[in-house]
Amino acid sequence: MCRHCPYGWANVRGEGAGASGSSPAQVRAVRSGDAVETSRLVRRIMDGTYYDEEDSLDHVVTSSDEPDESHASSQQLPTSVKGGGGRAGGTLTAKNVPYTRNGDTGVSQLFTGERRSKDDILFEAMGTVDELCSIVGIVYAEIKPIEACGEGVNFGELPHQLLDVMSRLFDVGSHIARPTLSTLPSDKSKKDRFNALHVDVLEQWIDNMTEQLPELTSFILPTGGVASAQLHLARTVCRRAERRIVPIIQDENGSLDPAAYSYINRLSDYLFTAARYVNYCEGKDEVQYKKENAGLGVSSSSIEGRERVVMKLK
Numbered sequence: 001m002c003r004h005c006p007y008g009w010a011n012v013r014g015e016g017a018g019a020s021g022s023s024p025a026q027v028r029a030v031r032s033g034d035a036v037e038t039s040r041l042v043r044r045i046m047d048g049t050y051y052d053e054e055d056s057l058d059h060v061v062t063s064s065d066e067p068d069e070s071h072a073s074s075q076q077l078p079t080s081v082k083g084g085g086g087r088a089g090g091t092l093t094a095k096n097v098p099y100t101r102n103g104d105t106g107v108s109q110l111f112t113g114e115r116r117s118k119d120d121i122l123f124e125a126m127g128t129v130d131e132l133c134s135i136v137g138i139v140y141a142e143i144k145p146i147e148a149c150g151e152g153v154n155f156g157e158l159p160h161q162l163l164d165v166m167s168r169l170f171d172v173g174s175h176i177a178r179p180t181l182s183t184l185p186s187d188k189s190k191k192d193r194f195n196a197l198h199v200d201v202l203e204q205w206i207d208n209m210t211e212q213l214p215e216l217t218s219f220i221l222p223t224g225g226v227a228s229a230q231l232h233l234a235r236t237v238c239r240r241a242e243r244r245i246v247p248i249i250q251d252e253n254g255s256l257d258p259a260a261y262s263y264i265n266r267l268s269d270y271l272f273t274a275a276r277y278v279n280y281c282e283g284k285d286e287v288q289y290k291k292e293n294a295g296l297g298v299s300s301s302s303i304e305g306r307e308r309v310v311m312k313l314k
Helices: 035-046 121-148 158-176 186-192 197-212 226-251 258-282 300-304
Strands: 107-109 115-117 285-287 310-312
Touching (some): 121 158, 158 258, 226 258
16 A cells, blocks of 8 residues: 555556446546545555455445444544554544554654664654754744734844745755665756755855844853744754764765755854844843853852853844
8 A cells, every 4th residue: 555645546456447347346446536435445455355355445344334324424434443544544534644653663764665763863863853943943933923013023034044944954854864865866866965055045144143243252151032042952953963964974875965964064053143143133131151260169159149241232
């Protein structure tokens, strides 16, 4: 069963509807878009009755042989029948569901069709990139309502940039899930590569934000507003994603596009600059790191008495 496209199969038994000698009971192909007949066909495949001698697509396995007239017009699947998952539908819906049950044994599938353990370096990298993308989404959800409510905060192009970053992280994840760059034919390599121009765009965004900020002369603490602190968190996860990708480059025979790695490397710099920029837009202060004085004790009173350098961004 192909989980990607359950409609209009060409390889189901009885293909060739309308041919001489074929009866309705023998024709098992379904018309493209016919969700009801497709879901029935999928259920017969999953419950092992597809190859029975007496075949009828009109038969639906339920807990009772009598049809439930109250649900006669509904396309909801019977609760006693489990769909195949994914595009085959779920237990209570014929629509595409996010679970497939194929990973219950601790393995998952790459875009190439290869199955590997879920703790494989490729899935570690993909998971970290996915985590990073979700944190960027939190930042976007934090700053967009502030700007939309007209509270005097203008984040410029940052919300649009964050949307683009999330999309590019999806691209990076797909490149990690398809480690075939080293074996691509020369005429297809360019098409399937990560576009290096995205790295240049990040550098331009960094330059534009940096131009508006005071010169950075010291380490800064990840403080300020919530969005800024989340961007600092995203920066650290981005560095972890970079560390997860390095073994892929070394152990997978160079199959990962170097431009995808460069994007992750540059993205951490972008997220750091964006964290400063958000504080700048919100009028927050920037707190600099202060080195511990030699011979200073660590009592609570001495810690509270340390002077902190606060940089006004505006």
